[in-house]
Amino acid sequence: MKLRDYQIEDANFLASLPCSACFNEQRTGKTPTALKTIKLRGLENENILIITTASSIYQWKDEYERWLEKPCQICTGTPKKKEESISSWTHGLIVSIDSFKETSNRNGLVDPILHQKPSMIILDEAHKIKNPKTASAKAIFKTTKIPYRLALTGTPAQGKPYDIYSILRFLL
Numbered sequence: 001m002k003l004r005d006y007q008i009e010d011a012n013f014l015a016s017l018p019c020s021a022c023f024n025e026q027r028t029g030k031t032p033t034a035l036k037t038i039k040l041r042g043l044e045n046e047n048i049l050i051i052t053t054a055s056s057i058y059q060w061k062d063e064y065e066r067w068l069e070k071p072c073q074i075c076t077g078t079p080k081k082k083e084e085s086i087s088s089w090t091h092g093l094i095v096s097i098d099s100f101k102e103t104s105n106r107n108g109l110v111d112p113i114l115h116q117k118p119s120m121i122i123l124d125e126a127h128k129i130k131n132p133k134t135a136s137a138k139a140i141f142k143t144t145k146i147p148y149r150l151a152l153t154g155t156p157a158q159g160k161p162y163d164i165y166s167i168l169r170f171l172l
């Protein structure tokens with residue numbers, strides 16, 4: 001497995017900053033670039049949190065384990081199963097943004113995950129938090145104490161320049 005030249009350049013740049021974003025177009029390899037960033041930062045033995053869409057969870061797990069050669073857990077299932085995944089978390093943990101957020105009907109996973117003190121968070125499909133008033137965006141904003149933050153999306157501003165506000169708030 002080898003990254004393309006532009007991915008190596010991107011990973012080197014992203015690793016040079018504690019908080020950064022990759023807004024490359026869709027299908028250009030943002031996932032391997034992000035995983036290379038983990039290696040460049042020397043964080044492959046740390047707790048890394050990946051928040052993505054439910055449909056991308058298993059793809060992220062495969063890519064994480066292939067590129068980093070470390071175990072990666074998926075946080076899905078019943079509340080008890082999710083709690084077990086979080087408490088036994090080493091290396092990578094992948095959770096859907098819908099499971100992560102809190103709603104009036106259920107507790108999210110924000111507090112238990114932050115209690116484990118992740119070293120880095122990767123927010124995939126970061127455009128999903130474009131409205132800062134949503135439960136998803138509010139949950140993501142609680143992660144700003146995580147030392148290294150990386151946002152990934154091919155469509156950072158879908159309609160108006162304001163759409164990028166929440167991503168910048170997450171990063172800065």
